[in-house]
Amino acid sequence: MNKPFPCLVLGLALAATASAAPQALDLPPPAPTSATPAPVTAPAIPATPAALDPAQLRALRSRYAAWQALPEPERARIREAARAVAALPPAQQQTLRQRFAEQDQRFRDGWLLGPQLGQLFPKLQGLFGYLPAEQREPALAILRQLSSDQLAQLSLVAQRTPPQERDQVRSQFLALAPGARDAWLKQNVGH
Structure with missing residues (x-):
């Protein structure tokens, strides 16, 4: 990269x-x-x-x-x-x-999330920059589990998601089982 x-x-x-x-x-x-x-x-x-x-x-x-x-x-x-x-x-x-x-x-401020997320935070901010308090820690834990490729795909999803759909898309992603994330990302990047 x-x-x-x-x-x-x-x-x-x-x-x-x-x-x-x-x-x-x-x-x-x-x-x-x-x-x-x-x-x-x-x-x-x-x-x-x-x-x-x-x-x-x-x-x-x-x-x-x-x-x-x-x-x-x-x-x-x-x-x-x-x-x-x-x-x-x-x-x-x-x-x-x-x-x-x-x-x-x-x-x-994005760099406070560490090197992996800090570098992509400007692109992820649309989906993850303004989380409800109860979603913040679980979302960060999930984001830290993602590979570099998954984070890159998620940043594309974040950039392509209209503001009115962000809450729904974020909730869908956070609800996924770890094994379902790749398929979801590939499907949503293709849009």
Whole structure:
């Protein structure tokens, strides 16, 4: 599969640093010039929870919960990606951080789901971006069971499903037995 390496590494590394690291990476910003925009840096995380406002504390807890929910192989991939980003020259790290920060918030939030789902989340969002609370965890568990090919097919289904049919299509898919998913995906991709 052809993967956009810088985006993948950056998304994984930023997800790792935002949700698993106790403090932000200290990256020296490039020397400002009149042609250089202000640097985008990782926000510093205060040493004590009392220093956070309630919204920051909720966001930090949410990111940590997302990290804890990832399977260990996904966390290992994220740690490796974070090491790869940390090995880059500071200017290149800053460029990647800035490119990531310029992305839509929904795109950035998708990476909290881990490398496999994070890469496809913009395409899956139509079906799985706005789930009722009771469907969220079961849906994530099912999505994490899918192969790369199944996720690619499901992303096509998600993109082709009109908004008024999304709830029905999602419910059908989530109700399937694991052995029936391939046939359902092939049938629905063919439409």
